Amino acid sequence: MAGIGIVGAGISGLTLALRLQQLGVETTLYCERGAESIRTGRLPNTVARMGHTQERERELGSAHFRDPACLMNSATLSIKGDPPLEFTGYVSEPFHAVDFRLLLPAFMDDYAGRGGEIVPAATEPDAAQVDRWSRRHELMVVAAGRRSVAELFPRDPARSPYDRPQRRLAAGLYHGIDLPAAFSNNIAGGVGEIFRLPMMTREGVVSTLLVEAIPGGPLEPVTHMPWNEVSAALPGLIREYAPRLAEGLNPAEFGLLGPDDLLQGAITPTVRRPVAELPGGRIALAVGDAWIVNDPITGQGANLGSRCAWIAADAIAAGGPYDAAFAHATAERMWEAAAPVTDWTNAFLQPPPEHVARLLLAAATRQDLADLVVSLFADPAFAWSLLSSPEEVARVVDGGQKPLYDRV
Known part of the structure; x- marks a missing residue:
């Protein structure tokens, strides 16, 4: 029996794999795409990792891309109004933003370089494939995979108050925003939010913009228009709904890096049931996006995924049997960390009390x-x-x- 099987090479799956490797637990990482495919693929997200997440990465010996230009010691919140409400706050540990097309392959290289086994999947894994893999392992941990997640882990209605997206999203990487290494949160009541942060990318440090559009509002069109129209549409919207951010725009240079540097869509905030019994008798435990998908409005997705993976790793390293009771107990420990994140993020999607x-x-x-x-x-x-x-x-x-x- 070959230890623990991990499905998914996002931040949750890789943090879990690296931590278990560090703790001496044998693992196999199954992924839909290899490191090179991730490096050359589409933008997967625009993530800032907070201090505790970076601390875990340092403990793993996997701290990468520490360019000062993508480390943010301050953040400015600006709420549109007459007059606007604005303030800048400072943090003791900087926020850090790296394109996951750089960061995840670096984690994969760390894991493989230390003796970890990575198995690319021929196709997107479904529940049957997870079951087949499980015959090699004492426990399967599923951290990603649309088909396997939908089939194994049904939505938990008691923990999922929304049945539809509360925002439509457009995240992209842009040239032509001349602002310091700081986070910017721009809010227009009843319209949505525009976030800006500096990110280390394949082309060096550039600005990422995340548009969180309230459905039906004036920001929504950029969340589904063709990529080559977004660069022309955004400046006017920024001037209208994020005037402070507009001060840093350079109209002559502003534009998307390329067609693979834009991510559009919508997320329905969802918590799934975290434990499944596979046909072959093994147990599958969900972590990360396989378990909880929160709207990115509070920037907690990757940070929560890292935290829960760490909790799961410590529970696994303490020893089995890795049965349903173990999985449910581990899920409850993870939920202690995840519940306030989920509650806060869901509340943030509504007007403030x-x-x-x-x-x-x-x-x-x-x-x-x-x-x-x-x-x-x-x-x-x-x-x-x-x-x-x-x-x-x-x-x-x-x-x-x-x-x-x-x-x-």
Whole structure:
């Protein structure tokens, strides 16, 4: 029996594989695409990894692409209005953004270079293929795969409040935005959000823009128009709905890097049931996007995937039997980390309640609160414990005191 089988070479699957390898657990990584195919493929996402995620990567000996130009020590939040509400906060550990077409192959090279086995799948794996692979292993962990995920892990309605996308998305890499190494969150009430951050890519450090369009609103057309029309349409929308961001546009140079550097679509936030019994008798445990897909509006997808993979790795390394009871217990441990992230992200898709609006208004006049708000993105459990409590927000805003849960 060849240890643990891992399906999917995204950040969750690779973090799990590298961590188990570090802990001396035999693994095999099954992936739909090899490293070279990922390197030359389409943009998969636009991700900022927070301090705790980077700390795990350092512990694994897999810290890559640490160019200062893609390390962000500050973030500016700008809410369109008359007058606009705006503040800049600072973080103790910079956010880090690297094109996953660079980062994931680097992780794969680390894993293979340390003796890990990578098995490319001939086709996108389905549940039957996962079952066939499972005969070599004590446990299967599924971190990716549209067909296998849909067949093995049904939607959990109790943890999935939305049955349709709350935003339509357009994420792309652009030349012609002259801004510093800082994160920018631009909000237009009732319209959507535009995020900008510097990212290390195949062409060096460029700007990534993520448009989060409320369906039916004026930003939505860029989420489904042809790629060669997006560069002409975006500047006018940015000037109208993200005027602070527009100050950094260079009209003569602005444009997408290329047709493979744009990702359009929509996500229905979904939590799936995390445990499946395979026909051959083995158990499959879901992690990462195979288990939870959150809207990227709070930037937590890759960070949560890394965190849950780490939790799963430590549980697996502690030993079996890797039966249904083990899988359910591990899933509950992961849910302790995932629940506040999911609740916060789902809440963020709606207009802010009064107490959160008060916190944002106060942050515009107090640097300590501006720093606090920006730091929430690095600690979502703390963020939800604060933002879900009108009493705690009032204590911080009115009393000038640090939060009870201050762990940033």
